[in-house]
Amino acid sequence: MTMKKNSKIYKTLIYGDEVSLAVLDTTALVNELINRHSLSPLAAAALGRTVTVSAYLCSWLKGEDDGLSVTIDGDGAGGKICVSGNSQFHMRGFIEHPDVTLPPRADGKLDVGGCVGKNGTLTVIREDGDSVPFVGTSELVSGEIAEDFSAYFYTSEQRPTAIALGVKIGTDGKCIGAGGVIMQPLPFASEESLEQIERTILQFSSVSTMIKEIGAEGILREKFSAREWVDCDVHFQCHCSREKIEGILHSMGKEEALSIVKEEGKISVYCHYCNTDYTFDGKDVEKIFQGDKTE
Ligand SMILES: [Zn+2]
Incomplete structure:
Protein backbone atom coordinates (compact mmCIF):
# COMPACT_ATOMS: atom_id res chain seq x y z
CA MET A 1 0.00 0.00 0.00
CA THR A 2 1.26 3.46 -0.80
CA MET A 3 0.34 6.56 1.15
CA LYS A 4 -1.36 9.27 -0.83
CA LYS A 5 1.13 12.12 -1.01
CA ASN A 6 0.20 15.75 -1.27
CA SER A 7 1.19 17.72 -4.32
CA LYS A 8 4.08 20.04 -3.58
CA ILE A 9 6.17 22.85 -4.95
CA TYR A 10 9.85 23.06 -3.98
CA LYS A 11 11.96 26.16 -4.56
CA THR A 12 15.62 26.86 -4.13
CA LEU A 13 18.58 28.66 -5.71
CA ILE A 14 21.17 26.77 -7.73
CA TYR A 15 24.35 27.43 -9.73
CA GLY A 16 25.98 29.73 -7.23
CA ASP A 17 22.60 31.25 -6.29
CA GLU A 18 22.30 32.69 -9.79
CA VAL A 19 19.32 30.63 -10.88
CA SER A 20 15.95 30.09 -9.24
CA LEU A 21 14.75 26.50 -9.44
CA ALA A 22 11.27 25.14 -8.84
CA VAL A 23 10.43 21.45 -8.85
CA LEU A 24 6.79 20.46 -8.66
CA ASP A 25 5.12 17.13 -7.96
CA THR A 26 1.48 17.56 -8.97
CA THR A 27 0.50 13.89 -9.19
CA ALA A 28 -2.20 14.07 -6.48
CA LEU A 29 -3.59 17.31 -7.90
CA VAL A 30 -3.87 15.81 -11.39
CA ASN A 31 -5.65 12.76 -9.96
CA GLU A 32 -8.13 15.04 -8.21
CA LEU A 33 -8.77 16.81 -11.53
CA ILE A 34 -9.20 13.44 -13.30
CA ASN A 35 -11.77 12.38 -10.69
CA ARG A 36 -13.65 15.68 -10.65
CA HIS A 37 -13.92 16.07 -14.40
CA SER A 38 -13.66 12.46 -15.67
CA LEU A 39 -10.68 13.52 -17.79
CA SER A 40 -9.42 11.40 -20.65
CA PRO A 41 -5.66 10.71 -20.50
CA LEU A 42 -5.08 13.40 -23.13
CA ALA A 43 -7.22 15.97 -21.30
CA ALA A 44 -5.39 15.11 -18.07
CA ALA A 45 -2.03 15.63 -19.80
CA ALA A 46 -3.04 19.08 -21.09
CA LEU A 47 -4.82 20.33 -17.96
CA GLY A 48 -2.17 18.74 -15.69
CA ARG A 49 0.66 20.57 -17.45
CA THR A 50 -1.23 23.85 -17.27
CA VAL A 51 -2.06 23.53 -13.57
CA THR A 52 1.58 22.67 -12.82
CA VAL A 53 2.93 25.92 -14.31
CA SER A 54 0.01 27.83 -12.80
CA ALA A 55 1.01 26.59 -9.34
CA TYR A 56 4.52 27.84 -10.05
CA LEU A 57 3.09 31.25 -11.02
CA CYS A 58 1.20 31.28 -7.71
CA SER A 59 4.55 31.13 -5.92
CA TRP A 60 5.15 34.71 -7.12
CA LEU A 61 2.08 35.95 -5.28
CA LYS A 62 2.75 37.58 -1.94
CA GLY A 63 -0.49 38.85 -0.42
CA GLU A 64 -2.92 36.55 1.33
CA ASP A 65 -5.74 37.48 -1.06
CA ASP A 66 -3.68 37.44 -4.24
CA GLY A 67 -4.74 35.13 -7.03
CA LEU A 68 -4.31 34.47 -10.70
CA SER A 69 -5.93 32.78 -13.63
CA VAL A 70 -4.48 31.21 -16.75
CA THR A 71 -6.41 30.69 -19.96
CA ILE A 72 -5.08 28.79 -22.95
CA ASP A 73 -7.27 29.18 -26.00
CA GLY A 74 -5.55 27.46 -28.90
CA ASP A 75 -8.43 26.11 -30.97
CA GLY A 76 -7.31 22.50 -30.40
CA ALA A 77 -9.41 19.34 -30.05
CA GLY A 78 -9.68 19.76 -26.27
CA GLY A 79 -10.96 23.33 -26.44
CA LYS A 80 -10.18 26.04 -23.96
CA ILE A 81 -8.23 25.37 -20.74
CA CYS A 82 -8.81 27.54 -17.67
CA VAL A 83 -6.92 27.32 -14.38
CA SER A 84 -7.01 29.57 -11.36
CA GLY A 85 -5.10 29.58 -8.12
CA ASN A 86 -4.07 31.73 -5.21
CA SER A 87 -1.16 32.45 -2.92
CA GLN A 88 -2.12 29.50 -0.70
CA PHE A 89 -1.70 27.19 -3.73
CA HIS A 90 -5.40 26.37 -3.84
CA MET A 91 -5.71 25.34 -7.47
CA ARG A 92 -8.67 24.55 -9.68
CA GLY A 93 -9.22 24.23 -13.39
CA PHE A 94 -11.09 22.70 -16.27
CA ILE A 95 -10.77 21.85 -19.94
CA GLU A 96 -13.67 22.48 -22.29
CA HIS A 97 -13.76 18.92 -23.69
CA PRO A 98 -12.72 16.62 -20.83
CA ASP A 99 -13.30 13.47 -22.91
CA VAL A 100 -11.01 14.53 -25.79
CA THR A 101 -9.03 11.76 -27.51
CA LEU A 102 -6.61 11.88 -30.44
CA PRO A 103 -4.39 9.25 -32.04
CA PRO A 104 -0.94 9.18 -30.37
CA ARG A 105 1.96 10.98 -31.99
CA ALA A 106 4.54 9.12 -34.08
CA ASP A 107 6.74 8.69 -30.97
CA GLY A 108 3.87 7.08 -29.08
CA LYS A 109 3.29 10.02 -26.76
CA LEU A 110 -0.03 11.75 -26.17
CA ASP A 111 -0.71 14.48 -28.74
CA VAL A 112 -0.88 17.38 -26.28
CA GLY A 113 -0.14 19.86 -29.07
CA GLY A 114 -3.20 18.66 -31.01
CA CYS A 115 -5.34 18.79 -27.89
CA VAL A 116 -4.35 22.35 -26.99
CA GLY A 117 -3.85 23.73 -30.49
CA LYS A 118 -1.54 26.57 -31.43
CA ASN A 119 -3.88 29.05 -33.08
CA GLY A 120 -4.45 31.41 -30.23
CA THR A 121 -3.13 32.81 -27.01
CA LEU A 122 -2.03 32.10 -23.48
CA THR A 123 -3.28 34.71 -21.03
CA VAL A 124 -2.36 35.24 -17.39
CA ILE A 125 -4.37 37.57 -15.18
CA ARG A 126 -2.69 38.25 -11.87
CA GLU A 127 -4.36 40.05 -9.01
CA ASP A 128 -1.48 40.87 -6.73
CA GLY A 129 -2.71 43.71 -4.62
CA ASP A 130 -2.45 46.47 -7.24
CA SER A 131 -5.69 48.23 -8.00
CA VAL A 132 -5.51 47.04 -11.60
CA PRO A 133 -4.74 43.36 -12.23
CA PHE A 134 -1.73 42.49 -14.35
CA VAL A 135 -2.72 40.98 -17.69
CA GLY A 136 -0.09 39.24 -19.83
CA THR A 137 -0.72 37.52 -23.14
CA SER A 138 1.42 35.71 -25.65
CA GLU A 139 0.83 33.80 -28.86
CA LEU A 140 0.91 30.02 -28.55
CA VAL A 141 3.96 28.37 -30.10
CA SER A 142 3.21 24.66 -30.27
CA GLY A 143 0.39 23.79 -27.88
CA GLU A 144 2.89 21.69 -25.92
CA ILE A 145 2.41 24.05 -22.96
CA ALA A 146 6.02 24.03 -21.70
CA GLU A 147 7.14 25.81 -24.86
CA ASP A 148 4.11 28.08 -24.78
CA PHE A 149 4.78 29.16 -21.20
CA SER A 150 8.44 29.63 -22.00
CA ALA A 151 7.43 32.05 -24.77
CA TYR A 152 4.99 33.71 -22.39
CA PHE A 153 7.64 34.28 -19.71
CA TYR A 154 10.02 35.68 -22.27
CA THR A 155 7.67 38.07 -24.05
CA SER A 156 5.24 39.06 -21.30
CA GLU A 157 7.32 38.89 -18.14
CA GLN A 158 10.76 39.53 -19.67
CA ARG A 159 12.09 36.49 -17.83
CA PRO A 160 13.82 33.79 -19.86
CA THR A 161 12.64 30.49 -18.40
CA ALA A 162 13.47 26.85 -19.05
CA ILE A 163 10.50 24.57 -18.43
CA ALA A 164 10.04 20.80 -18.52
CA LEU A 165 6.59 19.39 -17.82
CA GLY A 166 5.14 15.91 -17.81
CA VAL A 167 2.02 13.97 -16.95
CA LYS A 168 2.13 10.18 -17.01
CA ILE A 169 -1.16 8.31 -17.09
CA GLY A 170 -1.39 4.61 -16.23
CA THR A 171 -3.48 2.05 -18.10
CA ASP A 172 -6.25 2.51 -15.53
CA GLY A 173 -6.55 6.22 -16.43
CA LYS A 174 -4.99 7.38 -13.16
CA CYS A 175 -2.00 9.69 -13.04
CA ILE A 176 1.15 7.93 -11.85
CA GLY A 177 3.51 10.87 -12.11
CA ALA A 178 3.06 14.56 -12.91
CA GLY A 179 5.08 17.65 -12.36
CA GLY A 180 7.71 19.93 -13.70
CA VAL A 181 11.13 21.50 -13.45
CA ILE A 182 11.33 25.27 -13.96
CA MET A 183 14.57 27.26 -14.02
CA GLN A 184 14.81 31.02 -14.15
CA PRO A 185 18.13 32.88 -14.17
CA LEU A 186 18.32 35.88 -11.86
CA PRO A 187 19.13 39.19 -13.60
CA PHE A 188 22.84 39.01 -12.73
CA ALA A 189 23.31 35.37 -13.81
CA SER A 190 26.51 34.62 -15.69
CA GLU A 191 26.73 33.29 -19.22
CA GLU A 192 27.97 30.02 -17.76
CA SER A 193 24.81 29.61 -15.68
CA LEU A 194 22.62 30.30 -18.69
CA GLU A 195 24.42 27.61 -20.67
CA GLN A 196 24.10 25.24 -17.75
CA ILE A 197 20.33 25.77 -17.67
CA GLU A 198 20.08 24.96 -21.36
CA ARG A 199 22.09 21.78 -20.96
CA THR A 200 20.32 20.65 -17.82
CA ILE A 201 16.73 21.13 -18.94
CA LEU A 202 17.32 18.56 -21.72
CA GLN A 203 17.65 15.85 -19.07
CA PHE A 204 14.03 16.29 -18.12
CA SER A 205 12.33 15.17 -21.31
CA SER A 206 10.47 12.60 -19.22
CA VAL A 207 10.11 14.47 -15.96
CA SER A 208 6.92 12.57 -15.08
CA THR A 209 8.85 9.28 -15.00
CA MET A 210 11.47 10.89 -12.76
CA ILE A 211 8.77 12.19 -10.42
CA LYS A 212 7.36 8.68 -10.23
CA GLU A 213 10.72 7.02 -9.66
CA ILE A 214 12.77 9.39 -7.50
CA GLY A 215 10.23 12.06 -6.55
CA ALA A 216 10.67 15.83 -6.52
CA GLU A 217 13.12 15.67 -3.61
CA GLY A 218 15.12 13.04 -5.49
CA ILE A 219 15.34 15.41 -8.46
CA LEU A 220 16.52 18.25 -6.21
CA ARG A 221 19.21 16.11 -4.59
CA GLU A 222 20.36 13.96 -7.47
CA LYS A 223 20.05 16.30 -10.42
CA PHE A 224 20.88 19.62 -8.77
CA SER A 225 22.86 18.63 -5.65
CA ALA A 226 20.46 20.84 -3.68
CA ARG A 227 20.59 20.42 0.09
CA GLU A 228 17.98 22.87 1.23
CA TRP A 229 14.80 24.31 -0.18
CA VAL A 230 11.43 25.66 0.81
CA ASP A 231 8.37 23.61 0.03
CA CYS A 232 4.62 24.19 0.13
CA ASP A 233 1.63 21.90 -0.30
CA VAL A 234 -0.43 22.43 -3.44
CA HIS A 235 -4.12 21.49 -3.24
CA PHE A 236 -7.17 21.28 -5.38
CA GLN A 237 -9.70 23.69 -3.95
CA CYS A 238 -12.66 25.47 -5.48
CA HIS A 239 -14.01 28.58 -3.86
CA CYS A 240 -17.59 28.07 -4.87
CA SER A 241 -20.14 27.11 -2.23
ZN1 LIG B 1 -16.60 25.19 -7.85
Missing part, protein backbone atom coordinates in the same frame (compact mmCIF):
# COMPACT_ATOMS: atom_id res chain seq x y z
CA ARG A 242 -23.87 26.91 -1.84
CA GLU A 243 -23.71 29.85 0.57
CA LYS A 244 -21.91 32.03 -1.97
CA ILE A 245 -24.47 31.27 -4.65
CA GLU A 246 -27.27 31.97 -2.16
CA GLY A 247 -25.66 35.37 -1.71
CA ILE A 248 -25.75 35.99 -5.45
CA LEU A 249 -29.40 34.94 -5.63
CA HIS A 250 -30.15 37.19 -2.69
CA SER A 251 -28.64 40.17 -4.49
CA MET A 252 -30.78 39.30 -7.50
CA GLY A 253 -33.93 39.97 -5.50
CA LYS A 254 -36.76 37.69 -4.49
CA GLU A 255 -39.08 38.59 -7.34
CA GLU A 256 -36.48 37.86 -10.03
CA ALA A 257 -35.40 34.60 -8.36
CA LEU A 258 -38.93 33.34 -8.00
CA SER A 259 -39.76 34.20 -11.59
CA ILE A 260 -36.89 31.97 -12.77
CA VAL A 261 -38.19 29.13 -10.60
CA LYS A 262 -41.62 29.68 -12.09
CA GLU A 263 -40.28 29.51 -15.64
CA GLU A 264 -37.63 26.78 -15.29
CA GLY A 265 -38.94 24.84 -12.32
CA LYS A 266 -35.68 25.52 -10.46
CA ILE A 267 -32.57 27.65 -10.50
CA SER A 268 -29.41 25.78 -11.55
CA VAL A 269 -25.97 27.22 -11.19
CA TYR A 270 -23.04 25.22 -12.53
CA CYS A 271 -19.41 25.62 -11.45
CA HIS A 272 -17.08 24.64 -14.31
CA TYR A 273 -14.07 24.63 -12.04
CA CYS A 274 -15.19 21.76 -9.82
CA ASN A 275 -17.97 20.28 -11.96
CA THR A 276 -20.65 20.92 -9.33
CA ASP A 277 -24.29 21.68 -9.93
CA TYR A 278 -26.19 23.78 -7.43
CA THR A 279 -29.97 23.71 -7.71
CA PHE A 280 -32.56 25.73 -5.85
CA ASP A 281 -36.29 25.07 -5.93
CA GLY A 282 -39.05 27.39 -4.80
CA LYS A 283 -38.68 26.36 -1.16
CA ASP A 284 -34.92 26.99 -1.23
CA VAL A 285 -35.50 30.43 -2.70
CA GLU A 286 -38.07 31.28 -0.01
CA LYS A 287 -35.54 30.25 2.61
CA ILE A 288 -32.87 32.56 1.17
CA PHE A 289 -35.17 35.56 1.62
CA GLN A 290 -36.54 34.46 4.97
CA GLY A 291 -35.83 36.98 7.66
CA ASP A 292 -35.66 39.84 5.17
CA LYS A 293 -37.78 42.76 6.21
CA THR A 294 -40.73 43.28 3.98
CA GLU A 295 -41.28 46.85 3.08
Whole structure:
Protein backbone atom coordinates (compact mmCIF):
# COMPACT_ATOMS: atom_id res chain seq x y z
CA MET A 1 0.00 0.00 0.00
CA THR A 2 1.26 3.46 -0.80
CA MET A 3 0.34 6.56 1.15
CA LYS A 4 -1.36 9.27 -0.83
CA LYS A 5 1.13 12.12 -1.01
CA ASN A 6 0.20 15.75 -1.27
CA SER A 7 1.19 17.72 -4.32
CA LYS A 8 4.08 20.04 -3.58
CA ILE A 9 6.17 22.85 -4.95
CA TYR A 10 9.85 23.06 -3.98
CA LYS A 11 11.96 26.16 -4.56
CA THR A 12 15.62 26.86 -4.13
CA LEU A 13 18.58 28.66 -5.71
CA ILE A 14 21.17 26.77 -7.73
CA TYR A 15 24.35 27.43 -9.73
CA GLY A 16 25.98 29.73 -7.23
CA ASP A 17 22.60 31.25 -6.29
CA GLU A 18 22.30 32.69 -9.79
CA VAL A 19 19.32 30.63 -10.88
CA SER A 20 15.95 30.09 -9.24
CA LEU A 21 14.75 26.50 -9.44
CA ALA A 22 11.27 25.14 -8.84
CA VAL A 23 10.43 21.45 -8.85
CA LEU A 24 6.79 20.46 -8.66
CA ASP A 25 5.12 17.13 -7.96
CA THR A 26 1.48 17.56 -8.97
CA THR A 27 0.50 13.89 -9.19
CA ALA A 28 -2.20 14.07 -6.48
CA LEU A 29 -3.59 17.31 -7.90
CA VAL A 30 -3.87 15.81 -11.39
CA ASN A 31 -5.65 12.76 -9.96
CA GLU A 32 -8.13 15.04 -8.21
CA LEU A 33 -8.77 16.81 -11.53
CA ILE A 34 -9.20 13.44 -13.30
CA ASN A 35 -11.77 12.38 -10.69
CA ARG A 36 -13.65 15.68 -10.65
CA HIS A 37 -13.92 16.07 -14.40
CA SER A 38 -13.66 12.46 -15.67
CA LEU A 39 -10.68 13.52 -17.79
CA SER A 40 -9.42 11.40 -20.65
CA PRO A 41 -5.66 10.71 -20.50
CA LEU A 42 -5.08 13.40 -23.13
CA ALA A 43 -7.22 15.97 -21.30
CA ALA A 44 -5.39 15.11 -18.07
CA ALA A 45 -2.03 15.63 -19.80
CA ALA A 46 -3.04 19.08 -21.09
CA LEU A 47 -4.82 20.33 -17.96
CA GLY A 48 -2.17 18.74 -15.69
CA ARG A 49 0.66 20.57 -17.45
CA THR A 50 -1.23 23.85 -17.27
CA VAL A 51 -2.06 23.53 -13.57
CA THR A 52 1.58 22.67 -12.82
CA VAL A 53 2.93 25.92 -14.31
CA SER A 54 0.01 27.83 -12.80
CA ALA A 55 1.01 26.59 -9.34
CA TYR A 56 4.52 27.84 -10.05
CA LEU A 57 3.09 31.25 -11.02
CA CYS A 58 1.20 31.28 -7.71
CA SER A 59 4.55 31.13 -5.92
CA TRP A 60 5.15 34.71 -7.12
CA LEU A 61 2.08 35.95 -5.28
CA LYS A 62 2.75 37.58 -1.94
CA GLY A 63 -0.49 38.85 -0.42
CA GLU A 64 -2.92 36.55 1.33
CA ASP A 65 -5.74 37.48 -1.06
CA ASP A 66 -3.68 37.44 -4.24
CA GLY A 67 -4.74 35.13 -7.03
CA LEU A 68 -4.31 34.47 -10.70
CA SER A 69 -5.93 32.78 -13.63
CA VAL A 70 -4.48 31.21 -16.75
CA THR A 71 -6.41 30.69 -19.96
CA ILE A 72 -5.08 28.79 -22.95
CA ASP A 73 -7.27 29.18 -26.00
CA GLY A 74 -5.55 27.46 -28.90
CA ASP A 75 -8.43 26.11 -30.97
CA GLY A 76 -7.31 22.50 -30.40
CA ALA A 77 -9.41 19.34 -30.05
CA GLY A 78 -9.68 19.76 -26.27
CA GLY A 79 -10.96 23.33 -26.44
CA LYS A 80 -10.18 26.04 -23.96
CA ILE A 81 -8.23 25.37 -20.74
CA CYS A 82 -8.81 27.54 -17.67
CA VAL A 83 -6.92 27.32 -14.38
CA SER A 84 -7.01 29.57 -11.36
CA GLY A 85 -5.10 29.58 -8.12
CA ASN A 86 -4.07 31.73 -5.21
CA SER A 87 -1.16 32.45 -2.92
CA GLN A 88 -2.12 29.50 -0.70
CA PHE A 89 -1.70 27.19 -3.73
CA HIS A 90 -5.40 26.37 -3.84
CA MET A 91 -5.71 25.34 -7.47
CA ARG A 92 -8.67 24.55 -9.68
CA GLY A 93 -9.22 24.23 -13.39
CA PHE A 94 -11.09 22.70 -16.27
CA ILE A 95 -10.77 21.85 -19.94
CA GLU A 96 -13.67 22.48 -22.29
CA HIS A 97 -13.76 18.92 -23.69
CA PRO A 98 -12.72 16.62 -20.83
CA ASP A 99 -13.30 13.47 -22.91
CA VAL A 100 -11.01 14.53 -25.79
CA THR A 101 -9.03 11.76 -27.51
CA LEU A 102 -6.61 11.88 -30.44
CA PRO A 103 -4.39 9.25 -32.04
CA PRO A 104 -0.94 9.18 -30.37
CA ARG A 105 1.96 10.98 -31.99
CA ALA A 106 4.54 9.12 -34.08
CA ASP A 107 6.74 8.69 -30.97
CA GLY A 108 3.87 7.08 -29.08
CA LYS A 109 3.29 10.02 -26.76
CA LEU A 110 -0.03 11.75 -26.17
CA ASP A 111 -0.71 14.48 -28.74
CA VAL A 112 -0.88 17.38 -26.28
CA GLY A 113 -0.14 19.86 -29.07
CA GLY A 114 -3.20 18.66 -31.01
CA CYS A 115 -5.34 18.79 -27.89
CA VAL A 116 -4.35 22.35 -26.99
CA GLY A 117 -3.85 23.73 -30.49
CA LYS A 118 -1.54 26.57 -31.43
CA ASN A 119 -3.88 29.05 -33.08
CA GLY A 120 -4.45 31.41 -30.23
CA THR A 121 -3.13 32.81 -27.01
CA LEU A 122 -2.03 32.10 -23.48
CA THR A 123 -3.28 34.71 -21.03
CA VAL A 124 -2.36 35.24 -17.39
CA ILE A 125 -4.37 37.57 -15.18
CA ARG A 126 -2.69 38.25 -11.87
CA GLU A 127 -4.36 40.05 -9.01
CA ASP A 128 -1.48 40.87 -6.73
CA GLY A 129 -2.71 43.71 -4.62
CA ASP A 130 -2.45 46.47 -7.24
CA SER A 131 -5.69 48.23 -8.00
CA VAL A 132 -5.51 47.04 -11.60
CA PRO A 133 -4.74 43.36 -12.23
CA PHE A 134 -1.73 42.49 -14.35
CA VAL A 135 -2.72 40.98 -17.69
CA GLY A 136 -0.09 39.24 -19.83
CA THR A 137 -0.72 37.52 -23.14
CA SER A 138 1.42 35.71 -25.65
CA GLU A 139 0.83 33.80 -28.86
CA LEU A 140 0.91 30.02 -28.55
CA VAL A 141 3.96 28.37 -30.10
CA SER A 142 3.21 24.66 -30.27
CA GLY A 143 0.39 23.79 -27.88
CA GLU A 144 2.89 21.69 -25.92
CA ILE A 145 2.41 24.05 -22.96
CA ALA A 146 6.02 24.03 -21.70
CA GLU A 147 7.14 25.81 -24.86
CA ASP A 148 4.11 28.08 -24.78
CA PHE A 149 4.78 29.16 -21.20
CA SER A 150 8.44 29.63 -22.00
CA ALA A 151 7.43 32.05 -24.77
CA TYR A 152 4.99 33.71 -22.39
CA PHE A 153 7.64 34.28 -19.71
CA TYR A 154 10.02 35.68 -22.27
CA THR A 155 7.67 38.07 -24.05
CA SER A 156 5.24 39.06 -21.30
CA GLU A 157 7.32 38.89 -18.14
CA GLN A 158 10.76 39.53 -19.67
CA ARG A 159 12.09 36.49 -17.83
CA PRO A 160 13.82 33.79 -19.86
CA THR A 161 12.64 30.49 -18.40
CA ALA A 162 13.47 26.85 -19.05
CA ILE A 163 10.50 24.57 -18.43
CA ALA A 164 10.04 20.80 -18.52
CA LEU A 165 6.59 19.39 -17.82
CA GLY A 166 5.14 15.91 -17.81
CA VAL A 167 2.02 13.97 -16.95
CA LYS A 168 2.13 10.18 -17.01
CA ILE A 169 -1.16 8.31 -17.09
CA GLY A 170 -1.39 4.61 -16.23
CA THR A 171 -3.48 2.05 -18.10
CA ASP A 172 -6.25 2.51 -15.53
CA GLY A 173 -6.55 6.22 -16.43
CA LYS A 174 -4.99 7.38 -13.16
CA CYS A 175 -2.00 9.69 -13.04
CA ILE A 176 1.15 7.93 -11.85
CA GLY A 177 3.51 10.87 -12.11
CA ALA A 178 3.06 14.56 -12.91
CA GLY A 179 5.08 17.65 -12.36
CA GLY A 180 7.71 19.93 -13.70
CA VAL A 181 11.13 21.50 -13.45
CA ILE A 182 11.33 25.27 -13.96
CA MET A 183 14.57 27.26 -14.02
CA GLN A 184 14.81 31.02 -14.15
CA PRO A 185 18.13 32.88 -14.17
CA LEU A 186 18.32 35.88 -11.86
CA PRO A 187 19.13 39.19 -13.60
CA PHE A 188 22.84 39.01 -12.73
CA ALA A 189 23.31 35.37 -13.81
CA SER A 190 26.51 34.62 -15.69
CA GLU A 191 26.73 33.29 -19.22
CA GLU A 192 27.97 30.02 -17.76
CA SER A 193 24.81 29.61 -15.68
CA LEU A 194 22.62 30.30 -18.69
CA GLU A 195 24.42 27.61 -20.67
CA GLN A 196 24.10 25.24 -17.75
CA ILE A 197 20.33 25.77 -17.67
CA GLU A 198 20.08 24.96 -21.36
CA ARG A 199 22.09 21.78 -20.96
CA THR A 200 20.32 20.65 -17.82
CA ILE A 201 16.73 21.13 -18.94
CA LEU A 202 17.32 18.56 -21.72
CA GLN A 203 17.65 15.85 -19.07
CA PHE A 204 14.03 16.29 -18.12
CA SER A 205 12.33 15.17 -21.31
CA SER A 206 10.47 12.60 -19.22
CA VAL A 207 10.11 14.47 -15.96
CA SER A 208 6.92 12.57 -15.08
CA THR A 209 8.85 9.28 -15.00
CA MET A 210 11.47 10.89 -12.76
CA ILE A 211 8.77 12.19 -10.42
CA LYS A 212 7.36 8.68 -10.23
CA GLU A 213 10.72 7.02 -9.66
CA ILE A 214 12.77 9.39 -7.50
CA GLY A 215 10.23 12.06 -6.55
CA ALA A 216 10.67 15.83 -6.52
CA GLU A 217 13.12 15.67 -3.61
CA GLY A 218 15.12 13.04 -5.49
CA ILE A 219 15.34 15.41 -8.46
CA LEU A 220 16.52 18.25 -6.21
CA ARG A 221 19.21 16.11 -4.59
CA GLU A 222 20.36 13.96 -7.47
CA LYS A 223 20.05 16.30 -10.42
CA PHE A 224 20.88 19.62 -8.77
CA SER A 225 22.86 18.63 -5.65
CA ALA A 226 20.46 20.84 -3.68
CA ARG A 227 20.59 20.42 0.09
CA GLU A 228 17.98 22.87 1.23
CA TRP A 229 14.80 24.31 -0.18
CA VAL A 230 11.43 25.66 0.81
CA ASP A 231 8.37 23.61 0.03
CA CYS A 232 4.62 24.19 0.13
CA ASP A 233 1.63 21.90 -0.30
CA VAL A 234 -0.43 22.43 -3.44
CA HIS A 235 -4.12 21.49 -3.24
CA PHE A 236 -7.17 21.28 -5.38
CA GLN A 237 -9.70 23.69 -3.95
CA CYS A 238 -12.66 25.47 -5.48
CA HIS A 239 -14.01 28.58 -3.86
CA CYS A 240 -17.59 28.07 -4.87
CA SER A 241 -20.14 27.11 -2.23
CA ARG A 242 -23.87 26.91 -1.84
CA GLU A 243 -23.71 29.85 0.57
CA LYS A 244 -21.91 32.03 -1.97
CA ILE A 245 -24.47 31.27 -4.65
CA GLU A 246 -27.27 31.97 -2.16
CA GLY A 247 -25.66 35.37 -1.71
CA ILE A 248 -25.75 35.99 -5.45
CA LEU A 249 -29.40 34.94 -5.63
CA HIS A 250 -30.15 37.19 -2.69
CA SER A 251 -28.64 40.17 -4.49
CA MET A 252 -30.78 39.30 -7.50
CA GLY A 253 -33.93 39.97 -5.50
CA LYS A 254 -36.76 37.69 -4.49
CA GLU A 255 -39.08 38.59 -7.34
CA GLU A 256 -36.48 37.86 -10.03
CA ALA A 257 -35.40 34.60 -8.36
CA LEU A 258 -38.93 33.34 -8.00
CA SER A 259 -39.76 34.20 -11.59
CA ILE A 260 -36.89 31.97 -12.77
CA VAL A 261 -38.19 29.13 -10.60
CA LYS A 262 -41.62 29.68 -12.09
CA GLU A 263 -40.28 29.51 -15.64
CA GLU A 264 -37.63 26.78 -15.29
CA GLY A 265 -38.94 24.84 -12.32
CA LYS A 266 -35.68 25.52 -10.46
CA ILE A 267 -32.57 27.65 -10.50
CA SER A 268 -29.41 25.78 -11.55
CA VAL A 269 -25.97 27.22 -11.19
CA TYR A 270 -23.04 25.22 -12.53
CA CYS A 271 -19.41 25.62 -11.45
CA HIS A 272 -17.08 24.64 -14.31
CA TYR A 273 -14.07 24.63 -12.04
CA CYS A 274 -15.19 21.76 -9.82
CA ASN A 275 -17.97 20.28 -11.96
CA THR A 276 -20.65 20.92 -9.33
CA ASP A 277 -24.29 21.68 -9.93
CA TYR A 278 -26.19 23.78 -7.43
CA THR A 279 -29.97 23.71 -7.71
CA PHE A 280 -32.56 25.73 -5.85
CA ASP A 281 -36.29 25.07 -5.93
CA GLY A 282 -39.05 27.39 -4.80
CA LYS A 283 -38.68 26.36 -1.16
CA ASP A 284 -34.92 26.99 -1.23
CA VAL A 285 -35.50 30.43 -2.70
CA GLU A 286 -38.07 31.28 -0.01
CA LYS A 287 -35.54 30.25 2.61
CA ILE A 288 -32.87 32.56 1.17
CA PHE A 289 -35.17 35.56 1.62
CA GLN A 290 -36.54 34.46 4.97
CA GLY A 291 -35.83 36.98 7.66
CA ASP A 292 -35.66 39.84 5.17
CA LYS A 293 -37.78 42.76 6.21
CA THR A 294 -40.73 43.28 3.98
CA GLU A 295 -41.28 46.85 3.08
ZN1 LIG B 1 -16.60 25.19 -7.85
